[in-house]
Amino acid sequence: MTFDYAPALESRSIVDIKASYGLFVDGEFVDGSGTSFKTINPATEEVLAEVAEATEADVDAAVRAARRAHTRVWSRMPGKERAKYLYRIARIIQERSRELAVLETIDNGKPIKESRDVDIPVVAAHFFYYAGWADKLEYALPGNGHSGTRSLGVAAQVIPWNFPLLMLAWKIAPALACGNTVVLKPAETTPLTALLFAEICQQADLPPGVVNIVTGAGATGQALVGHPDVDKVAFTGSTEVGKAIARAVAGTDKRVTLELGGKAANIVFDDAPLDQAVEGIVDGIFFNQGHVCCAGSRLLVQESIADELLTKLKRRMSTLRVGDPLDKNTDVGAINSAEQLARIRELSDIGEAEGAGRWSPECELPTTGFWFPPTLFTGVTQAHRIARDEVFGPVLSVLTFRTPSEAIEKANNTPYGLSAGVWTDKGSRILHMAGALRAGVVWANTFNKFDPTSPFGGFKESGYGREGGRHGLEAYLKGGE
Amino acid sequence: MSTSPSAAPAQGQAWDFSDVTRSNDSLRRFLHGLPGVDQVGADSRAASLGTRSIKTTAKAYALDLAIRMVDLTTLEGQDTHGKVRALAAKAMRPDPADPTCPAAAAVCVYPDMVGVAKEVLGDSGVHVAAVATAFPSGRAALDIKLADTRDAVEAGADEIDMVIDRGAFLSGHYLQVFEEIVAVKEACVRPDGHSAHLKVIFETGELQTYDNVRRVSWLAMMAGGHFIKTSTGKVQPAATLPVTMIMLEAVRDFREATGQMVGVKPAGGIRTAKDAIKYLVVVNEVAGPDWLDPDWFRFGASTLLNELLMQRTKMTTGRYSGPDYFTVD
Numbered sequence: 001m002t003f004d005y006a007p008a009l010e011s012r013s014i015v016d017i018k019a020s021y022g023l024f025v026d027g028e029f030v031d032g033s034g035t036s037f038k039t040i041n042p043a044t045e046e047v048l049a050e051v052a053e054a055t056e057a058d059v060d061a062a063v064r065a066a067r068r069a070h071t072r073v074w075s076r077m078p079g080k081e082r083a084k085y086l087y088r089i090a091r092i093i094q095e096r097s098r099e100l101a102v103l104e105t106i107d108n109g110k111p112i113k114e115s116r117d118v119d120i121p122v123v124a125a126h127f128f129y130y131a132g133w134a135d136k137l138e139y140a141l142p143g144n145g146h147s148g149t150r151s152l153g154v155a156a157q158v159i160p161w162n163f164p165l166l167m168l169a170w171k172i173a174p175a176l177a178c179g180n181t182v183v184l185k186p187a188e189t190t191p192l193t194a195l196l197f198a199e200i201c202q203q204a205d206l207p208p209g210v211v212n213i214v215t216g217a218g219a220t221g222q223a224l225v226g227h228p229d230v231d232k233v234a235f236t237g238s239t240e241v242g243k244a245i246a247r248a249v250a251g252t253d254k255r256v257t258l259e260l261g262g263k264a265a266n267i268v269f270d271d272a273p274l275d276q277a278v279e280g281i282v283d284g285i286f287f288n289q290g291h292v293c294c295a296g297s298r299l300l301v302q303e304s305i306a307d308e309l310l311t312k313l314k315r316r317m318s319t320l321r322v323g324d325p326l327d328k329n330t331d332v333g334a335i336n337s338a339e340q341l342a343r344i345r346e347l348s349d350i351g352e353a354e355g356a357g358r359w360s361p362e363c364e365l366p367t368t369g370f371w372f373p374p375t376l377f378t379g380v381t382q383a384h385r386i387a388r389d390e391v392f393g394p395v396l397s398v399l400t401f402r403t404p405s406e407a408i409e410k411a412n413n414t415p416y417g418l419s420a421g422v423w424t425d426k427g428s429r430i431l432h433m434a435g436a437l438r439a440g441v442v443w444a445n446t447f448n449k450f451d452p453t454s455p456f457g458g459f460k461e462s463g464y465g466r467e468g469g470r471h472g473l474e475a476y477l478k479g480g481e
Numbered sequence: 482m483s484t485s486p487s488a489a490p491a492q493g494q495a496w497d498f499s500d501v502t503r504s505n506d507s508l509r510r511f512l513h514g515l516p517g518v519d520q521v522g523a524d525s526r527a528a529s530l531g532t533r534s535i536k537t538t539a540k541a542y543a544l545d546l547a548i549r550m551v552d553l554t555t556l557e558g559q560d561t562h563g564k565v566r567a568l569a570a571k572a573m574r575p576d577p578a579d580p581t582c583p584a585a586a587a588v589c590v591y592p593d594m595v596g597v598a599k600e601v602l603g604d605s606g607v608h609v610a611a612v613a614t615a616f617p618s619g620r621a622a623l624d625i626k627l628a629d630t631r632d633a634v635e636a637g638a639d640e641i642d643m644v645i646d647r648g649a650f651l652s653g654h655y656l657q658v659f660e661e662i663v664a665v666k667e668a669c670v671r672p673d674g675h676s677a678h679l680k681v682i683f684e685t686g687e688l689q690t691y692d693n694v695r696r697v698s699w700l701a702m703m704a705g706g707h708f709i710k711t712s713t714g715k716v717q718p719a720a721t722l723p724v725t726m727i728m729l730e731a732v733r734d735f736r737e738a739t740g741q742m743v744g745v746k747p748a749g750g751i752r753t754a755k756d757a758i759k760y761l762v763v764v765n766e767v768a769g770p771d772w773l774d775p776d777w778f779r780f781g782a783s784t785l786l787n788e789l790l791m792q793r794t795k796m797t798t799g800r801y802s803g804p805d806y807f808t809v810d
Contacts, residue, residue: 002770003543005534006535006536006540008534008535273518273519274516276518276519279522280522328532445522
């Protein structure tokens with residue numbers, strides 16, 4: 001007899017998914033003037049709901065509502081009053097955390113363990129953190145000792161599908177704390193938690209128009225970003241779309257922050273705590289199915305310990321439980337969409353064709369839904385496409401290095417620069433590496449840790465601007481540039 | 482359960498550590514050359530394994546396995562023959578109301594109580610384990626520790642739980658600790674040539690760092706310990722999930738290097754069925770399913786057994802019974 005974990009399914013009865021959803025404009029749910037699209041559960045391909053696709057006119061109505069709310073209410077409200085709303089939202093998120101976690105898992109495909117233990121708690125933490133700043137903005141940035149309205153106005157925010165509610169929190173919490181109003185477009189494949197968040201705004205009695213949610217695909221995003229009356233554009237997503245946005249706003253006075261792709265190096269030195277490094281590698285690339293812009297998708301391991309580390313890593317990967325995202329024991333859930341699955345497959349096939357050694361543990365994948373096993377490629381070099389292109393899936397490229405300078409050179413040899421990881425027992429080496437790596441975040445002996453107090457953002461083609469921490473306020477205040 | 486654990490290295494398969502243990506210097510270099518343990522990372526890995534949700538059939542399996550792994554323990558100055566007899570009876574029939582309930586692995590007592598326990602247990606398959614070597618502090622001369630051990634073995638102990646000299650370990654006298662374990666292991670040999678199994682207690686609450694836990698684990702395994710054990714139960718903290726996890730990593734790595742399997746025994750502080758199941762999850766996912774056997778994993782505990790029984794009864798009847806429905810030891 002063996003220790004087989006029986007299914008431990010989180011009940012989905014706590015969520016109430018409506019058959020169709022409209023847009024959230026000026027404090028009310030309204031029908032869109034355009035067509036609608038379906039959002040599905042990527043683990044089962046079950047249709048969850050019909051969601052309105054916001055047209056240019058819908059976006060315009062939302063921006064106008066946000067402008068009114070900014071001029072008449074939100075920008076005039078004292079910071080300590082704005083803080084009360086943010087605290088209230090944070091508390092409601094905590095109270096409804098199970099509901100939010102289940103809904104996030106159903107719409108996104110991520111394991112309930114992650115939405116429950118990471119996404120939703122960090123979402124609440126962001127609102128709590130920025131609530132605390134709302135009445136202290138005079139002290140936030142140097143040289144800005146004056147009081148008065150320094151908010152930018154209306155923020156157009158476009159977020160991705162990998163951390164739907166968390167990216168919403170990263171965008172909305174600092175914007176509101178600084179006195180801005182927002183129009184946010186969630187990703188096409190994961191709109192449901194943003195719509196539940198709209199309901200939470202109503203529950204918190206947030207003044208109408210302060211938060212507006214418009215659902216849709218690329219065209220909706222373009223209409224929002226290109227709207228002449230938005231003062232600020234904040235985008236998280238692919239580098240390709242980020243470049244298009246930068247071009248679209250060029251020549252306007254819109255402020256822009258972009259958080260784009262990555263191809264992070266996770267660097268393991270021969271004196272690293274190996275068992276913990278293995279955990280860090282696994283967290284770095286298989287957390288959230290690798291749908292993480294700062295994922296540690298390139299493992300750079302010192303040649304002298306490469307075999308030992310790979311043996312340990314493969315053994316560890318064999319214990320990853322891939323399957324039903326609602327099972328509390330699932331470690332790796334479903335790929336978010338058929339489109340993303342196709343891209344992961346394509347790049348993995350290219351990796352194999354280019355001669356890298358492909359390996360996955362034995363695991364049974366469900367027959368419906370979108371699935372990809374945890375995969376690693378050995379014998380990868382800088383010249384392989386899987387070492388250069390962002391796969392955005394559970395695919396790890398393993399490269400080796402001989403000396404610290406070679407590690408730095410290879411780590412930096414990418415157009416991206418979002419994050420990096422360093423594993424060593426030497427404190428001095430950590431500091432040296434952190435200074436030499438051109439990445440916005442460098443984790444030392446850990447990976448993929450997120451905290452609202454810590455700024456996050458990229459170098460090079462990973463974007464510009466910082467989110468989180470005191471730095472995150474600069475993106476939403478005048479005088480911060 | 483198997484009554485004849487065979488942890489002894491198969492002939493010809495034993496790894497040769499003579500180069501490592503030639504001198505204190507070479508032993509120190511080896512132990513300090515093991516990969517370090519990052520405390521934050523180890524704690525978080527153990528905590529994350531602790532969130533596994535073990536339900537229904539998996540829980541039933543885990544509860545029965547945990548009962549079979551219990552070393553039911555009494556190590557008090559106030560121990561009497563009566564107390565030890567009661568404990569031994571309980572180990573054989575943890576739940577008198579349910580014949581399907583498995584027996585515990587062993588009773589664990591002081592050496593002078595071995596005979597009493599043995600008398601009750603006979604050939605029931607439940608082992609007698611004796612703490613020896615000036616338990617719990619280990620502060621006595623070597624010949625006294627060895628006499629203590631022989632005494633327990635002669636009285637019929639199947640297993641000896643020795644304590645290491647923590648003072649020697651902390652002052653870097655690794656070879657002294659090593660040689661003491663080797664000597665105690667020799668003292669475990671019975672006249673008929675069979676040997677009592679040796680469990681080596683580290684008292685990790687005194688060694689404190691995870692690096693020390695990993696080093697002492699390798700030291701004890703190289704010295705031939707059949708089991709490595711966290712604690713005496715007399716020092717806080719006793720067993721913790723991350724410390725046990727690091728020891729499980731060590732036995733896993735040791736088997737990979739040498740082909741030899743060594744058992745692990747967390748002791749002290751594991752009181753609830755839920756905690757015990759967390760340990761089994763760590764065994765399963767860190768060392769692997771081969772260790773999910775009383776020959777290779779034990780719980781040193783006393784109150785844990787009734788908690789396991791209460792959960793077991795809840796699984797079969799669907800109701801919680803009060804503590805009065807379970808025997809006090």
